[in-house]
Amino acid sequence: MxxxxxxxxxxxxxxxxxxxxxxxxxxxxxxxxxxxxxxxxxxxxxxxxxxxxxxxxxxxxxxxxxxxxxxxxxxxxxxxxxxxDLGAAPTLADVLLGDDPKAATDGLLAWAGALGRLAAGSVTGHADFTRLAARFDQGVPSGPDDPWIERCTAGLPALLAQSGVDVPPDLADELARIGAAARDRCPAFTPGDTCPDNNLLTADGLRLIDFESATFQSVFLTAAYCRMPFSTCWCVFRLPADLARKVEQTYRAEVAAVYPELAEDPVWQAGLRAAIALWTVHGTVYLLPHAGEDRPMHRSRRPVPTVRQLLRHRWETARTLTEFPALARTMELLLDGLARDWQTAPLPEYPAFRNRGPREPGEGGGAP
Missing domain, CATH: 3.30.200.20 (Phosphorylase Kinase; domain 1)
Known part of the structure; x- marks a missing residue:
């Protein structure tokens, strides 16, 4: 000290x-x-x-x-x-785990907008970030030089085999294609770990903090945080479907201003679904070894999902990615095998939205 x-x-x-x-x-x-x-x-x-x-x-x-x-x-x-020092402001996690749906809604939209503006304003700054990363280099690969995608896609088949799951024969080749599809298209800057507790809701607006995983990567990998939601985080519950669409569109509108092809639905959907597939692989590789005991996702914060709840939610989402048949089949095997024996409760909505009153006709109960 x-x-x-x-x-x-x-x-x-x-x-x-x-x-x-x-x-x-x-x-x-x-x-x-x-x-x-x-x-x-x-x-x-x-x-x-x-x-x-x-x-x-x-x-x-x-x-x-x-x-x-x-x-x-x-x-x-x-x-x-x-x-x-940005002060002792509440985080986005605080309002999502609270009881004020308006504060949570405003916080999510502010988060998506700030994240999108940061990405959009960065597209010409890749060389500057690379130069600075080299300046502070400590002899360990960081940012785009860290082969985390290859580690995840190569690690899943072996992990599944160790867990007693029959690995579809074409899974490895499909995972390589998913990794390639999610890696480099429409690159932009991101803090990397854009989780709810890394965003302060200050009097001057939302401020992003924690850039330990900062990098340039495909905007789809960041956009997936809006839809899954929060691809690598502990503070994960379901979002109301109407709000999830607004959050995603808020981020998309910012990045489409610099990458016009992102305004085309086929392009957006294909890229985002590949990113969701990759983050599901990442989450499975990281969390499945810890699923023997169904521990909470955070050591002290409550409420939080358990490891098994989160894995089940991710697998249920990814099994709908039928354009990746081997991965979808793998998710079915995990759900029908490991998850069936867990007897885990489905992942509920964020606490802030659980008692938000009557819904509009046709409004869904939660976003995948």
Whole structure:
């Protein structure tokens, strides 16, 4: 702690004190610190493990581009970042898990719009991000250089076999096609981990935080967060179908302004469904090894889905992706095999929308 405060203080030319732990993760520690002048800043110090070093390089590059809170200082040797303090605002997760449907609706639409504007404004900045990522490189592949798609698509068949699931013979080839389809089309910048708790609802509007997974990737991979929803997150329940469409369209309208082909429904649907397929593979590879005990998706937040609830929801969605028959068949096998024995309750809507009153005629009860 003393080293972090001294190093961060030296970057700012002031003494820092009274650190308050803001949570962080296994990769980083996040502290709100008081300056000698009485203000506050946020210090984010990273570990030395490969995943932490990868996260540092991505976040330092993203904040240097002006993508999030103002960057006040960087020390690549510690490594740590000092950034502006956005205050103790509620997160999007707070309102989704609350009881105010209007606050949750407004928050979701603000999130989708901010995410879309960030992507649309970035399409000419790929070279700048690459240059900055190289500047802060810690010797670990980050961003577009991290072959996470190949790891997931190559890892699923082996995981299924270990779990006693019959692997369709053409699954591996189909997964390779899914990965290729989802990788590079219409690239744009994204914070990467655009989950509800990484978005602050401040008095000045929604602010995106946490750029540890920042990268340039296909806009479809980001758009999938609107529909699934939240492809890699713990705060996942169902969205009302009408709201899910509005959230998705809000993001789509922003990115279609710079990629006009995204206004064409066949293009949009094909790209988005391939992205959903890929994120389902990713979630299965990551979560299935932890499904032996049906633990909550977050160690302390409640309510949250369980691991099995979330997997079942993802598999139910992906089995409708009939353009990928081997994957759809795999989802059926998982649902009829593993999930049938789990006796897991279906994933409900977000708490904020569970008591929102009468619905419009023909309005669906939840978005897949």
């Amino acid at each position: 003393d080293l972090i405060l001294r190093t961060a203080g030296a970057l700012l030319g002031t003494e820092l004190s009274d650190p308050v732990d803001l949570g962080g993760s296994r990769r980083s520690s996040v502290l709100r610190c008081r300056t000698a002048a009485g203000g506050t800043v946020v210090v984010k110090a990273f570990g030395r493990e490969p995943e932490a070093l990868r996260s540092f390089a991505s976040e330092a590059a993203a904040l240097s581009l002006g993508a999030g809170p103002a960057l006040l200082g960087v020390d690549p040797d510690t490594p740590l970042l000092v950034m502006e």
